[in-house]
Amino acid sequence: MSVQLDARPPTPAAPPGRTTRLHRLSRMDLRWSPYLLIAPFFLLFAIFGAYPLGYTLWVSLHDWDLLGSDPTFVGADNYTALLADSDFWHAVVNTLGIFVLSTLPQLLAALWLANLLNRQLRARTGWRMAVLVPNVTSTAAVAIVFGVLFGREFGMVNWLLDLVGVDAIDWKSNRYASWFAISTMVDWRWTGYNALIFLAAMQAIPRDLYESAAIDGAGRIRQFWSITAPLLTPTIIFVAIISTIGGLQLFTEPRLFHSGPNPIRGGPLRESQTMTMYMFENAFAPYYNFGYGSAVAWLLFVLIAAVATVNVLVIRRLGNGGRKGGRG
Template sequence: MTVQLDARPPVAPAPKPSTGRLSRLDTRLSPYLYIAPFFLLFAVFGAYPLAYTFWVSLHDWDLLGSDHPFVGMENYTRLLADVDFWHALVNTLGIFVISTVPQLLAALWLANLLNRGLRARTAWRMAVLVPNVTSTAAVAIVFGVIFGRDFGMVNWLLDMVGVDAIGWKSNRFASWVAISAMVDWRWTGYNALILLAAMQAIPRDLYESASIDGANRARQFWSITVPLLKPTIIFCAIIATIGGLQLFTEPRLFHSGTNPIRGGPMRESQTLTMYMFENAFAPHYNFGYGSAVAWLLFALIAIVAAVNVLVLRRLGGDSGPGTRKGAAR
């Protein structure tokens, strides 16, 4: 007897229409469900407080009072006419420029140094994070002693080269320099590790091709490393901008003995965040005015960050595939 076998594979049953719709719905909605917790937390703890702060800034909001009359833009008008506000704004921008530019340049140099074949590289890379994990209060105390007028180490070194003692806490520009040194010491290593991680992602064959063409290390750094690090440099610049314009702890603790919330007896280093704290809490307790300061600070950070991005993009050129090809020649 001859048995004929059917060589055709069995046909799978067609999926039910409801199952196909559920699969497509799951594919479309799953990504949004995964990122929903972040946006939910941001809406509760970020967007809502930000909007409510603007609402408070439109009122005469005495923290100790029960009535909060609506005053419109009066707080902003009063703020722009306040000499102390402009004084704090100049201090903030001055400390920001003096601290951020050297910080990013030093971080770039340090990252390039750590990217080489050093002995005990892991130990060195861990060591650059020590300032960042050190207590800010301890750092401020140490730097306050280092920059002391009568017995400080900096003035002692300056005296050895014939420079008179500098009042680091009573001179406006000198206090900017001292606080900037404190900020740079704490955050340079952090930015260096971020830049180092980006450097290690650059293909090594680009450096090998450039070396064959006769490019030295300096030429390779400026023609290959810096252009390809442009997105990371922009990120570090934005983070440094946000932190530098919100500076509060370092200048307050640096002047711990002489009107700390005012940044010294003559407001030598009072920043916008310190000025906001002074008006929102003791001794004025005016939440409406303090909220207006906070919103102007928010606008300032957004403007400076946007300017940083535009400037760095123009200086760095295109970091796409075309740059890699040109750099390897």
């Protein structure tokens, strides 16, 4: 019997210095690689987010018309004048009114639509893709189409109202009617997008819970309120935060909904002028008061931050309540 020996020479051991260096590099890689991977986002945010935000605050403390003159420091004069400006508070009320009319119906409709798409439907993939069509449609095209639909003389909405005996409504000249029309446009465009977010969260819920509930005799409605809704609470709050930020920054829809010589005013009597439209009107044409417009932008930022803080507190409270309930 012959024994074959491995003719390959043994691998020489690494020098102690090299082993220590490799170990140190490995530890540095594990420690610093995550920071290097996320650094590009924070770098871009610092350039295109933090710096413009700080610069806008600096500009809001100056009087600057953007037409060649140097900025003049005026302190808090822009904010003082802004808080006493009736047009500004008119825009704040318009912003909050459109936000309330659009956000709550949008979330409820998205939740209902996601619940339907979560069932065993024929061609359900096609239906799920179809709900994204409004979101991928150009905002300008959507605003123009809805502007025609809500036209006073030849609009389809007034034609349908006339069939049931309701007089024609001037959607673009009536303040509350314009709120409703713009809110309808926003709901149509974003409901499907939010529905897909809810649907993704519903897909993550274990099916065993529904099977156990069905065995216990719970119907679809009972299963939704007892299983789906509680487990979707974090997702509902997330969608509410995103919808809140978008609703308070509304610009394109009300800007394009109105036609006329000066549509940035949101109608002849500023029926639907939002805070972003008011900011644009003052910072650029026709007033070119960049300092005043920057003050509007900062108050809008404060409003959004306040609403976001309230949402964070709600999330923490719900989370703490869930953990306490679990312990009990």
